[in-house]
Amino acid sequence: VDVHRSLLSKNDHEAAHLREHFRADGVTVINLMGSPGAGKTALLEATARALGGTRRLAAVSGDLATTHDADRLLRAGIVAETITTGTACHLEARMIHDVMHSERLREAIHAGDFFFIENVGNLVCPAIYDLGQSANVVALSLTEGVDKPLKYPVMFKNADLVVLTKLDLLPHLADVSLAAIRDNISRVSPRAAVLALSATSGEGIAAWTDWLESSRLGASQARAGAQPLLQLGRRAP
Amino acid sequence: VDVHRSLLSKNDHEAAHLREHFRADGVTVINLMGSPGAGKTALLEATARALGGTRRLAAVSGDLATTHDADRLLRAGIVAETITTGTACHLEARMIHDVMHSERLREAIHAGDFFFIENVGNLVCPAIYDLGQSANVVALSLTEGVDKPLKYPVMFKNADLVVLTKLDLLPHLADVSLAAIRDNISRVSPRAAVLALSATSGEGIAAWTDWLESSRLGASQARAGAQPLLQLGRRAP
Numbered sequence: 325v326d327v328h329r330s331l332l333s334k335n336d337h338e339a340a341h342l343r344e345h346f347r348a349d350g351v352t353v354i355n356l357m358g359s360p361g362a363g364k365t366a367l368l369e370a371t372a373r374a375l376g377g378t379r380r381l382a383a384v385s386g387d388l389a390t391t392h393d394a395d396r397l398l399r400a401g402i403v404a405e406t407i408t409t410g411t412a413c414h415l416e417a418r419m420i421h422d423v424m425h426s427e428r429l430r431e432a433i434h435a436g437d438f439f440f441i442e443n444v445g446n447l448v449c450p451a452i453y454d455l456g457q458s459a460n461v462v463a464l465s466l467t468e469g470v471d472k473p474l475k476y477p478v479m480f481k482n483a484d485l486v487v488l489t490k491l492d493l494l495p496h497l498a499d500v501s502l503a504a505i506r507d508n509i510s511r512v513s514p515r516a517a518v519l520a521l522s523a524t525s526g527e528g529i530a531a532w533t534d535w536l537e538s539s540r541l542g543a544s545q546a547r548a549g550a551q552p553l554l555q556l557g558r559r560a561p
Numbered sequence: 562v563d564v565h566r567s568l569l570s571k572n573d574h575e576a577a578h579l580r581e582h583f584r585a586d587g588v589t590v591i592n593l594m595g596s597p598g599a600g601k602t603a604l605l606e607a608t609a610r611a612l613g614g615t616r617r618l619a620a621v622s623g624d625l626a627t628t629h630d631a632d633r634l635l636r637a638g639i640v641a642e643t644i645t646t647g648t649a650c651h652l653e654a655r656m657i658h659d660v661m662h663s664e665r666l667r668e669a670i671h672a673g674d675f676f677f678i679e680n681v682g683n684l685v686c687p688a689i690y691d692l693g694q695s696a697n698v699v700a701l702s703l704t705e706g707v708d709k710p711l712k713y714p715v716m717f718k719n720a721d722l723v724v725l726t727k728l729d730l731l732p733h734l735a736d737v738s739l740a741a742i743r744d745n746i747s748r749v750s751p752r753a754a755v756l757a758l759s760a761t762s763g764e765g766i767a768a769w770t771d772w773l774e775s776s777r778l779g780a781s782q783a784r785a786g787a788q789p790l791l792q793l794g795r796r797a798p
Contacts, residue, residue: 327564359597360684360713361705388685390711411715413650413685445712446683447597448625448650467704467727468598474627475682476597478648490704496733498761524735 335453338417342456346439351382352540353439355455357479358463359472360445363489365393366523367463367532368440372400374526374533382432383440384423386415393442402440403432414449415441417456438536447476459484459539466490466497466520470504477512484516485535491522572690575654579693583676588619589777590676592692594716595700596709597682600726602630603760604700604769605677609637611763611770619669620677621660623652630679639677640669651686652678654693675773684713696721696776703727703734703757707741714749721753722772728759 346353356364365385372381383404385393388411397404405426407419420441424430433439441457443450451460462483464472467490473480480486486509494500506518519535521528583590593601602622609618620641622630625648634641642663644656657678661667670676678694680687688697699720701709704727710717717723723746731737743755756772758765 359682359705360709361596361702387712389714390708392708392712411685411689413683444685445596446650446685448648448681448683452648465598465704467702467730468596471627471629472597475624475629477626493704493730493733496730 332452335417338421339454339456342417342420346433346456346458349434349436351433351436351439352459352536353441353455353457354536354539355441355443355450355457355460356463357443357447357450357460358445358489359447359465359468362445362463362465362468363523364442364445364463365396367487367489367521368397368402368442369400370521370523370526370529371440371533371536372397372402374529377401379437380432380435381438381440382429382436383442384420384429385442386419386444388412388444397442403429403436405429409444413444413446414453415443415455416453420455437540447472447479451476451479451482461485461487463487463489464505466494466500466502466505470500470508473505473508473512480509480513480516483513484539486513486516486518487532488518488520489523491520491527492525569689572654575658576691576693579654579657583670583693583695586671586673588670588673588676589696589773590678590692590694591773591776592678592680592687592694592697593700594680594684594687594697595682595726596684596702596705599682599700599702599705600760601679601682601700602633604724604726604758605634605639605679606637607758607760607763607766608677608770608773609634609639611766614638616674617669617672618675618677619666619673620679621657621666622679623656623681625649625681634679640666640673642666646681650681650683651690652680652692653690657692674777684709684716688713688716688719698722698724700724700726701742703731703737703739703742707737707745710742710745710749717746717750717753720750721776723750723753723755724769725755725757726760728757728764729762 358364381402383397383402386407391406394404394406407423460483519531595601618639620634620639623644628643631641631643644660697720756768
């Protein structure tokens with residue numbers, strides 16, 4: 325327990341450092357979490373389609389293996405890198421710091437409007453590791469059933485927004501209702517906003533990009549102080 | 562890393578002890594893993610319906626919070642208990658040992674044909690903790706997409722059987738084919754068996770119960786030696 329607490333405290337320190345850089349860059353950072361297959365990558369692909377070049381997007385995808393997700397994001401026009409976690413079931417602040425060695429990513433974040441951190445697919449551990457984000461977004465597929473907020477309370481308590489995905493499948497899910505999921509979310513997280521959408525049909529995507537734009541205001545107010553993120557990990561000239 | 566290795570070694574020791582007891586009882590123990598919402602509980606409910614009293618079933622459900630899953634299993638006629646893990650994202654052998662304090666469960670295992678350990682919904686950490694099981698079964702919902710075996714390789718490498726769930730939704734999933742998922746499973750785990758089924762429609766359930774019966778044979782061959790599990794944690798008379 326002490327080892328765990330000490331690791332978390334070290335992570336918080338590193339996350340605070342990242343957050344300073346992100347604020348200086350005026351980039352809004354979204355920590356996107358959810359189960360495997362919740363549709364996190366599909367949501368970011370749909371985001372790129374919807375924002376259609378009006379916003380500059382950067383992303384990292386955390387995965388135990390493969391570069392599939394970052395490859396998909398690159399094809400969607402997002403500057404993206406992979407963080408390969410091996411056996412780790414979550415991202416930590418030092419992994420975000422390390423991936424800034426990619427100059428391409430660093431510059432995309434520095435000049436960017438949104439930086440999406442697509443976490444490892446997992447409803448448990450990612451919730452407790454601060455990554456310097458502006459907001460926590462949890463993607464929950466409607467196919468996962470209505471009781472997940474009650475069964476994974478820490479993840480939902482820490483959410484600023486819960487995005488209910490795969491709305492196009494709702495007519496085929498006999499035991500699922502949006503009202504029941506919303507009710508369960510509000511029980512563990514009264515302050516979390518909730519949106520339902522389908523990355524496939526596009527339904528609800530406009531409300532999501534509206535939410536992104538509104539989340540941007542707070543970040544831009546803090547656009548002063550600290551050195552630009554660009555200098556993170558930069559070699560001496 | 563050393564702390565982690567030492568914890569795993571302690572777990573392996575406790576799991577070996579559990580396995581001896583399970584073998585002495587002649588009970589086949591299934592470690593059922595999968596993402597949140599993969600349909601693990603629904604699969605066990607369908608199993609109870611299909612075996613219709615011909616086999617004696619016991620189960621534990623691991624969850625961070627709530628007793629929802631074990632409550633559902635009880636209603637389906639399975640002797641079931643909850644293991645509340647709090648913040649832990651997986652079950653460990655000592656948690657299985659501790660839940661044997663439930664006399665009802667202990668006796669159901671002792672007299673039982675199958676003991677299902679429904680692990681915490683997570684495709685990462687549960688894969689590396691031995692619980693004394695006879696077999697590892699991974700439930701993978703077709704809605705999670707085709708690439709999960711490649712992205713969570715340890716879970717699938719350690720699987721004896723992968724059960725593809727929610728087969729009734731396949732006609733509505735444009736990017737999913739059974740052939741692609743089977744191909745990806747065989748890449749990381751050539752020896753794993755694969756079944757597709759729907760707990761809702763009942764399609765494929767017979768092949769699953771056939772697999773369960775075949776997995777039982779191996780266990781019954783080891784039905785000698787060691788003290789019965791019933792004595793685990795039993796107070797002195």
